[in-house]
Amino acid sequence: MPRKLTEGGIARNIISFSLPYLLAYFLQTLYGMADLYIAGQYGGAEVISAIAIGSQIMHMVTVVIVGLAMGSTVLISRSVGAGDERGMRCLIGNTVLLFALVAALLTCALLALTSPVVRLMSTPPESVAETRRYLTVCFAGIPFIVAYNILSSVFRGMGDSKSPMAFIAVACLVNVALDYLFMGALGMGATGAAVATVLAQAVSVVIALAASRALHLGVRLRREDFSPEPSLVKGMLSVGGPIALQDGFVQISFLLITVIANRRGVTVAAAVGIVEKIICFLFLIPSSMLSSVSAIAAQNIGAGSYVRARKTLLAGTAIAVGIGAVFAVVFQFASASFLALFTSDAEVVRLGEQYLRTYVLDCVFAGVHFPFSGFFSAIGRSMLSFVHNVSSILLVRIPGAYFAAKFFPETLYEMGLAAPAGSLLSSLICTAFYIVLRRRGRLDDKK
Secondary structure (H helix, E strand, O other), X not given: OOOOOOOOXXXXXXXXXXXXXXXXXXXXXXXXXXXXXXXXXXXXXXXHHHHHHHHHHHHHHHHHHHHHHHHHXXXXXXXXXXXXXXXXXXXXXXXXXXXXXXXXXXXXXXXXXXXXXXXXXOOOXXXXXXXXXXXXXXXXXXXXXXXXXXXXXXXXXXXXXXHHHHHHHHHHHHHHHHHHHHHHHOOOHHHHHHHHHHHHHHHHHHHHHHHHHHHHHHOOOOHHXXXXXXXXXXXXXXXXXXXXXXXXHXXXXXXXXXXHHHOOOXXXXXXXXXHHHHHHHHOHHHHHHHHHHHHHHHHHHHOOOHHHHHHHHHHHHHHHHHHXXXXXXXXXXXXXXXXXXXXXXXXXXXXXXXXXHHHOOHHHHHHHHHHHHHHHHHOOOHHHHHHHHHHHHHHHHHHHHHHHHHHOOOOOHHHHOHHHHHHXXXXXXXXXXXXXXXXXXXXXXXX
């Protein structure tokens, strides 16, 4: 049955919900981390660069899908909080219909655009062929990525964050084993990494489908629940659409920064690619807080308790900022050691250390605006998240990286500051929005 998150201690609910979420994110991030690590053992900079570039594009696709699926998670959570079983069933059915269409459109479009995407990324000449092959395989596997993330979003909307963790745990083990087989024993390079990722994702979908049948997702679905209801689809898109757009723009900004790095040569491209993977790992904390705050706050809002929703936001922010500050300090001293895990190229490690030591400061500021984004989604104002993210990207992140590369071509320290500066602006905007909503009484209990 759905798990109620409207009762009990707020911090305890956040921790118990976010830990499985965090572990699931961690395991999913291991896909890319394992690919790069194993590629570093069996391939050169061109393979590392190809996987770094290709996996960054795939990460962008994935976060857009997850952002869009947030609409389903939030509305299902509200139905759970309100005790509306029929609403839960219809939302699940319409989620399946909507994302089957999304998967088909994305797969066809991206397969047709593989070569243009490789060119737009200013991929170093040495890595073009490997990157193209990597993306072709991954784009063909998009239906599995969509299916896994939608099933997970439904489970989480029902208050169950443990099942998705189990699905991805098995898939991660499969991915690592296949990486060694395809990249190591068979010498397939970046193509082998892509095949391993897609097959592992397929395994996670099969397990998730089996679990959904066994557990009935907490409710028993009926044939009529899969009848299209435009109002439900509109509601899911009104919440998830702005989140998907904001996540898409954030990833585009990362891709543009990658393009800037790629134009500086394959060594810089490899260094930036490895650092981006490490940052993705560190961002598991604020990402898990975003999703946890969104799901828990939405249930409380469905039950009419805005006060508990606000307290959930503040507790999640405190946790994320505190852990982010620890990361920021540790990586001032440990950056080179982490980079050396992925490559033995001394120049890649040197440049990567410069980039990581400043970029890691973003963990602190992301600990503020990520939970706020989850909260804004829960209260039905996901457009606010879109506004603060786009402002950050257009005003700070992209121009900051561009001018840093232009005026400081010998180092990556300054380029690494663009991201935390952008997140600082986002945090200030989020705080301002929150204060305005509080003063207008929009965050008070409705009962």
